[in-house]
Each structure stands twice: as structure tokens, then as C-alpha cells.
Amino acid sequence: MRLAVESGLQEAGHLVLSRPDGSSLERDVGEFRPDVVVLDVMLPGRDGFALLEVVRARSRAGVVMLTARDAVDDRLRGLTSGADDYVVKPFVLAELVARVSALLRRMGRIRSTLTVGDLIVEPDAGLAQRGSETLTLTATEFKLLCHLAEHRGQVLTKTQILSAVWGFDAYDPNLVEVFISGLRRKLEEHGPRLLHTVRGLGYVLRAEP
Structure with missing residues (x-):
């Protein structure tokens, strides 16, 4: 799934750095300085909610939470913790790409081109x-x-x-x-x-x- 998301975002013209776990994300987020982080909740080690705090502390990136959890309390937890959008699995890749692009436009990072x-x-x-x-x-x-x-x-x-x-x-x-x-x-x-x-x-x- 990570490789599919990476490929879909690259085809849409984005520069993408993908990492398989939270430790890699913590190590690279400050140096890479992403505009948007697509963050899976179910990760090895620290979960996405804990990593959301790391992203917020080390960058000004927008965050799209990606998870199989569709309970209302999980969605509310993500959004109240600082996530900008929340996509529930299973999802259509084109929709995720569109949400990332929409978030970038709202943040003023890209123009519609x-x-x-x-x-x-x-x-x-x-x-x-x-x-x-x-x-x-x-x-x-x-x-x-x-x-x-x-x-x-x-x-x-x-x-x-x-x-x-x-x-x-x-x-x-x-x-x-x-x-x-x-x-x-x-x-x-x-x-x-x-x-x-x-x-x-x-x-x-x-x-x-």
C-alpha cells in the first residue's frame, strides 16, 4: 500500500519520500521538510497518533491520516490532535491524491495548474x-x-x-x-x-x- 500511494502521488507530480515505520519518519521529517505527511495510524512501533505529535513539533506540514479505523472517536482523535484530513481504508487512490492536492492548495503551497x-x-x-x-x-x-x-x-x-x-x-x-x-x-x-x-x-x- 505504501508503494502504491508513493507511485500515485509521484504520477500526480509530487516529490515523495516514503518510510515504512515511525522511526524512519522521525529521523527524516526535519531534514526533508515535507509540505504534507500522509500518516498511517497502524505502523510498527509508535502509532500514527503519537507520530502526529512528532510531525507537529518538527514541521509545519499538513497531515492526512490514513487508517482502517473508521470509528467516530478515532476520527475525532486524529482531527482534534492536529490532522488536517482523515482517509479511511479501503480507499480509492485517486481520492487520496485529490485530497493531498486540495490540502496543498488550501495551504497555499501550489496553484491549480x-x-x-x-x-x-x-x-x-x-x-x-x-x-x-x-x-x-x-x-x-x-x-x-x-x-x-x-x-x-x-x-x-x-x-x-x-x-x-x-x-x-x-x-x-x-x-x-x-x-x-x-x-x-x-x-x-x-x-x-x-x-x-x-x-x-x-x-x-x-x-x-
Whole structure:
């Protein structure tokens, strides 16, 4: 489970140091200075509740408690002892990764950033950049790009795009074609094609041809 969590967080872009027991954590937490600690309660030696006190004393890291214990008193103990979130096993790895990312955002450690190849989109900041060039987009083009980037690698139909970007799904689909064409042109001014047409299905934003 530790290796799976480590892999999932690394794939999400986080720098991860994993340790199998509390002694290793105590030794390394001060030097590594993590932004977030995912702390299992059931560990060899000192349990997670005791280690939570160590983390709080030696760092300013956010803490997500991870345990099979689902009793209300255990959850309350973790939260009142200084944990920021509590995930009960069995859990979906994607949810744990999302909770870590959400905690980092609440702490101001990361901004919401989407990347596709050399394209960087920051929805919260209203910025889109391709390589070293900042893209000049209209409000609708930026909203369209954010939606495509949030679903990067996924083919979206015109109806799905209309509903998400314009808020309705019973309108002239040529509207989507016009904005896709304009957005694609601006993207390709600074690099190879990222916005692809999948004939008969829709559009997909991806780095691969």
C-alpha cells in the first residue's frame, strides 16, 4: 500500500519520500521538510497518533491520516490532535491524491495548474502559456481551453463542450467549431499541434499526435 500511494502521488507530480515505520519518519521529517505527511495510524512501533505529535513539533506540514479505523472517536482523535484530513481504508487512490492536492492548495503551497506537453494552464490565475510564450485568449477561449485541459487525453463531443463552456446543449454546433479553430490557431503559433479533431467524435487536447 505504501508503494502504491508513493507511485500515485509521484504520477500526480509530487516529490515523495516514503518510510515504512515511525522511526524512519522521525529521523527524516526535519531534514526533508515535507509540505504534507500522509500518516498511517497502524505502523510498527509508535502509532500514527503519537507520530502526529512528532510531525507537529518538527514541521509545519499538513497531515492526512490514513487508517482502517473508521470509528467516530478515532476520527475525532486524529482531527482534534492536529490532522488536517482523515482517509479511511479501503480507499480509492485517486481520492487520496485529490485530497493531498486540495490540502496543498488550501495551504497555499501550489496553484491549480494543468499541463499538456509544453502547454501550462493556470485556471485560478487566468493564465495560459506555451513554452515561454504567454497566450492572449478571449474569456471564452480561455474557458474552452481550461475545459479541454481538465479533460486532457479525453475525446469531448460538441454537445459536451457546448454544455460545459456555454451552459447549454441545444445550440448550433458550428459555434464550437469556430472557437476550436481560433484556439487551435493561437496554440499552433507557438508549437506543434495539441488540439486534435477526432473525426465523427469530437476534439481532444493531447501532446501525442
